[in-house]
Amino acid sequence: MMTAYGAIDIAVESLKKGAYDFITKPLDVERLVHLLNKCIQHQTLIRKNILLEKQLFERQTKIIGESKKIKNILNQLKIIAKSDLTALITGESGTGKELAAKTIHEWSPRKEKKLIIVNCPAIPESLLESELFGYKKGAFTQAMADKKGLFEIADKGSIFLDEIGDLSINLQTKLLRFLQEGEIRPVGENRTKKVDVRIIAATNHDLQKKIEKDLFREDLYYRLNVVNIRMPSLYEIKEDIPIIANFFLNEFCIMNNIPQKTFSPEAMDLLVNFNWTGNIRELKNIVQRTALFSSGNIISMDEIKFDKRGSSKAQYFNEISHLNVDLLEIPYHQAKEQILRDFSVDYLSEHLKKTKGNVTLAAQMSGLDRQYFQQLMRKYNILSERFRLQ
Numbered sequence: 001m002m003t004a005y006g007a008i009d010i011a012v013e014s015l016k017k018g019a020y021d022f023i024t025k026p027l028d029v030e031r032l033v034h035l036l037n038k039c040i041q042h043q044t045l046i047r048k049n050i051l052l053e054k055q056l057f058e059r060q061t062k063i064i065g066e067s068k069k070i071k072n073i074l075n076q077l078k079i080i081a082k083s084d085l086t087a088l089i090t091g092e093s094g095t096g097k098e099l100a101a102k103t104i105h106e107w108s109p110r111k112e113k114k115l116i117i118v119n120c121p122a123i124p125e126s127l128l129e130s131e132l133f134g135y136k137k138g139a140f141t142q143a144m145a146d147k148k149g150l151f152e153i154a155d156k157g158s159i160f161l162d163e164i165g166d167l168s169i170n171l172q173t174k175l176l177r178f179l180q181e182g183e184i185r186p187v188g189e190n191r192t193k194k195v196d197v198r199i200i201a202a203t204n205h206d207l208q209k210k211i212e213k214d215l216f217r218e219d220l221y222y223r224l225n226v227v228n229i230r231m232p233s234l235y236e237i238k239e240d241i242p243i244i245a246n247f248f249l250n251e252f253c254i255m256n257n258i259p260q261k262t263f264s265p266e267a268m269d270l271l272v273n274f275n276w277t278g279n280i281r282e283l284k285n286i287v288q289r290t291a292l293f294s295s296g297n298i299i300s301m302d303e304i305k306f307d308k309r310g311s312s313k314a315q316y317f318n319e320i321s322h323l324n325v326d327l328l329e330i331p332y333h334q335a336k337e338q339i340l341r342d343f344s345v346d347y348l349s350e351h352l353k354k355t356k357g358n359v360t361l362a363a364q365m366s367g368l369d370r371q372y373f374q375q376l377m378r379k380y381n382i383l384s385e386r387f388r389l390q
């Protein structure tokens, strides 16, 4: 509760900040009460805003789900958060790896300090080292002054290294040194610096396979994989789809200040049985888009706005509308890779769906040999088992 003293303090502050007409005119009690009331209202609004921001943050960092798998993950995250161990989070894209990392940080004693999120493949290799470890003035032409790296900025906090499987061998070695010694060496600096940072890493690659191909250091893998959490694909936690979809729908309506909507039972059935190759991220996008375009308060089956991923006739290359803003914001090669990935996941999944997970048949239908088809499945993390279940 706001005390009268608090309000008076603010009134005095306002006076100091130039409410000079108050001083130049004779003191009148009515005006003083008016000013105090305004201060109290102002304070109440600030408090309300802080509370709303907090609630919003909690909503965004809340792992939803009541299945055994999700409950298990929440328990594991609680234990991991209390320890200071390096954690490796694995799982397909869109399964909540970043959300799990945020949860670990939020539940850890480091929560008051920073959590720095680094999407490794998004930063060009030539910049990543100086971004992570900083540089000394004069280390290269553009280095006009010393620059702190993200590890130093995250000191006493945590760093989330997303898509660690894409890190070059050179940077893997430097990361390993940090994990062994707790030290970093800024580019162009002779001396090392101690920093206290908790590492949480994530990957959707099979790191064991990368190790076999000498693309990932085995010693780094063991250092990172002190504790491991595997986020389940959405088809593994199908029973959670209604609660997760409703959560996104409610969140969308609240955030956009529109009347609360609900899914009809048939619409929900469709969501539960859809082949979510993009996992929870894809579910979230579709729920949001559906909520935006649906007319009434009850969303019917026909109103669900599946994207082209849901259609076997996906024509990524001649439908420019598919190029959403995100793609245009990333470099050409990365955007091309993204389109290729989306197309390949769709294409292979559609054939696997038709053949109920029979890889030989799906390869034949695609005009590819079985080995190459399997290679693509591995590359894009497509499991034939999930099509057998449907």
Ligand SMILES: Nc1ncnc2c1ncn2[C@@H]1O[C@H](COP(=O)(O)OP(=O)(O)O)[C@@H](O)[C@H]1O
Pocket (backbone or CB within 6 Å): 060, 062, 063, 064, 065, 091, 092, 093, 094, 095, 096, 097, 098, 099, 100, 231, 244, 280, 281, 284
């Ligand atoms: N269990 C969950 N409950 C609620 N939201 C989730 C859950 N898992 C993922 N999300 C949401 O789905 C989106 C994708 O999750 P993210 O953590 O970025 O996945 P990943 O890093 O594995 O690709 C985010 O908006 C995230 O908040």
Ligand SMILES: [Mg+2]
Pocket (backbone or CB within 6 Å): 094, 097, 098, 162
């Ligand atoms: Mg991610």
